[in-house]
Amino acid sequence: MAQSDLSKKLLSPNVKAFMGPVGLLLLLAILSVFAFRFGFAKISEQRQSVATARQNESVLSQKESILKDVQSGVPSYVKAVAAALPEKNPSLSMVSQLRILSGEKGLSLGNIKVGSEIAAGGASISEVDVTFGIEGPAAEIVSFLAAVKDLAPVSTIEKAKINRSSIGTRADITLRVYKSEFPQKLPSLTEPARALTDDEKTTLTKLSALRLPIFSELTPQGGAVRENPFE
Amino acid sequence: MAAINLLPKDLLPSAGLIKTAKLLKNLLTLGFGIFTIVLVGLVAFFVLNSISLRSSTARQEELKNSIKALEQTEQGLVLVKDRLTKVKEVLAKDSGAEEVDNLAKVSSLTTAGVDLTEAVVFKEELDTTFNVSDASVLTSFMAQIIASGDYKRIDLNSFSFNPSVGYLISLAFISK
Numbered sequence: 001m002a003q004s005d006l007s008k009k010l011l012s013p014n015v016k017a018f019m020g021p022v023g024l025l026l027l028l029a030i031l032s033v034f035a036f037r038f039g040f041a042k043i044s045e046q047r048q049s050v051a052t053a054r055q056n057e058s059v060l061s062q063k064e065s066i067l068k069d070v071q072s073g074v075p076s077y078v079k080a081v082a083a084a085l086p087e088k089n090p091s092l093s094m095v096s097q098l099r100i101l102s103g104e105k106g107l108s109l110g111n112i113k114v115g116s117e118i119a120a121g122g123a124s125i126s127e128v129d130v131t132f133g134i135e136g137p138a139a140e141i142v143s144f145l146a147a148v149k150d151l152a153p154v155s156t157i158e159k160a161k162i163n164r165s166s167i168g169t170r171a172d173i174t175l176r177v178y179k180s181e182f183p184q185k186l187p188s189l190t191e192p193a194r195a196l197t198d199d200e201k202t203t204l205t206k207l208s209a210l211r212l213p214i215f216s217e218l219t220p221q222g223g224a225v226r227e228n229p230f231e
Numbered sequence: 232m233a234a235i236n237l238l239p240k241d242l243l244p245s246a247g248l249i250k251t252a253k254l255l256k257n258l259l260t261l262g263f264g265i266f267t268i269v270l271v272g273l274v275a276f277f278v279l280n281s282i283s284l285r286s287s288t289a290r291q292e293e294l295k296n297s298i299k300a301l302e303q304t305e306q307g308l309v310l311v312k313d314r315l316t317k318v319k320e321v322l323a324k325d326s327g328a329e330e331v332d333n334l335a336k337v338s339s340l341t342t343a344g345v346d347l348t349e350a351v352v353f354k355e356e357l358d359t360t361f362n363v364s365d366a367s368v369l370t371s372f373m374a375q376i377i378a379s380g381d382y383k384r385i386d387l388n389s390f391s392f393n394p395s396v397g398y399l400i401s402l403a404f405i406s407k
Contacts, residue, residue, distance in 0.1 A: 081314035157327030
């Protein structure tokens with residue numbers, strides 16, 4: 001009996017009139033908090049993904065455009081730079097270049113010595129000294145020395161001593177040639193590509209003007225029938 | 232016919248409360264309306280972002296395939312860039328090439344009566360020895376060298392005279 005009175009008091013008409021709207025208001029508040037918290041978090045996460053995707057797309061698009069731009073020129077650039085700074089010991093190709101040049105200038109080349117490979121500081125560059133002597137007219141020797149800088153592989157003149165005597169003119173020259181390992185890895189697909197800068201293009205033009213070493217390829221000969229020396 | 236309310240008065244909520252409850256109901260309707268609009272907006276935004284993300288991903292795949300097809304060009308470009316950096320380093324090293332150019336210039340200044348007997352090209356210096364037949368030739372030769380203005384400094388290392396060959400002068404040309 002007492003309980004029924006209490007519930008009657010609690011659920012008085014005033015309370016009843018408020019219960020519906022207040023309950024719905026609470027429901028709306030809870031729904032709003034959950035929906036907006038979840039929704040905004042999801043959307044912000046998605047916007048970040050869209051931004052990253054657009055950035056990647058822009059990097060890839062730029063990379064594709066750079067690669068398409070240089071596509072036609074790259075084979076000749078590679079030839080020029082690989083000859084200027086080869087991967088393997090360049091002393092042999094340098095000696096060949098010196099032989100050709102000395103022949104053109106009417107000089108006699110001799111006493112060729114090739115030093116051992118030395119690591120040149122950082123940057124994975126190694127150097128090799130090539131020492132040789134040349135004989136001939138003094139003017140041609142000077143012209144020969146001046147032409148050395150136009151040869152590939154790139155070299156530096158370490159020392160040149162020219163002596164003129166009654167017999168003729170002789171020069172003892174030490175050149176230094178360089179080599180460096182080729183890069184082994186390609187950058188990742190999404191890493192931006194860098195186009196050639198003006199400075200690099202200038203260096204490339206210089207290197208393209210260098211005289212490339214001539215390599216001849218020997219074709220394998222078919223085995224000949226040997227005569228039997230005991231018959 | 233007039234409406235008759237037979238409920239006892241204490242069972243009815245007060246008039247003020249009924250007004251407040253009505254106001255709350257109106258607020259609720261407005262709140263639900265706003266909630267629905269915002270929710271629809273969020274869903275629309277989410278859908279639009281999803282479409283954009285999907286199209287961007289598809290374009291990326293397309294670009295990746297195109298870049299893979301250009302792999303040889305990329306390899307070449309990486310090699311060219313690597314070589315250029317290293318060649319620049321090599322070209323920045325001291326070399327006697329400039330001194331050789333100086334030697335060519337000095338040689339071109341020699342006239343009859345002036346003989347270049349010895350030249351040593353170092354990375355930063357060119358040492359030369361000349362044999363000059365007489366004083367007048369020597370004067371004009373020296374004047375020509377000075378007039379050329381190609382050198383930062385010219386050192387006279389030795390100067391001697393021998394009646395049988397003439398003047399022997401050793402000059403060091405420094406241009407760096």
